Amino acid sequence: MERPAAPAQAGLVFLIWLFAIPWTAFALFWTWLAATPLREGQHIGGYIEYGFPLFGLPFILIGLGMLATPFRLLLRARRVVYALTDQRVIQLYAGRSTKVQSVQIDQVGQVDAQHDPDGYGRLSIATTQFIDRNRDRRTDAFTILGVPDAARLERLLLEQVRARKALAGG
Numbered sequence: 001m002e003r004p005a006a007p008a009q010a011g012l013v014f015l016i017w018l019f020a021i022p023w024t025a026f027a028l029f030w031t032w033l034a035a036t037p038l039r040e041g042q043h044i045g046g047y048i049e050y051g052f053p054l055f056g057l058p059f060i061l062i063g064l065g066m067l068a069t070p071f072r073l074l075l076r077a078r079r080v081v082y083a084l085t086d087q088r089v090i091q092l093y094a095g096r097s098t099k100v101q102s103v104q105i106d107q108v109g110q111v112d113a114q115h116d117p118d119g120y121g122r123l124s125i126a127t128t129q130f131i132d133r134n135r136d137r138r139t140d141a142f143t144i145l146g147v148p149d150a151a152r153l154e155r156l157l158l159e160q161v162r163a164r165k166a167l168a169g170g
Helices: 010-034 048-077 150-169
Strands: 080-084 088-094 098-104 111-115 121-131 137-147
Touching (some): 137 150
Antiparallel strands (some): 088 098, 111 121
């Protein structure tokens, strides 16, 4: 059983977080500036007096959401456990509700692995292929993110698939 240790897209998450800093700072500054008449007791009249400062609030909330993204992903990763048995690959998420996804070893198709130099990685397991309404070939995949020793998991999974095929053939 393995527990993911880091968000799988850590670089992208970090870029979003870096973008969120000036975004949120500008949104706070703009809202503060737009509220100047209210702070100084000037009455402009109409909706402008309250509308301009209120217009900045969604941008502040978006910025705060972007700033919180890395921390939300870390908390989510702590609630996910992956397991490989001789019959299936399992993902268990225990959050507000428990969610279990699994793929039977017989359903495992092509396995695409991505390994980082530190050993962490992701595995994408093709489960079914189909042709959609636009006649495009599509593949459903079961993805395992943030695996501490992705190469080892890939090797073990492929061994299980070979053993299962040998068992079915013999």
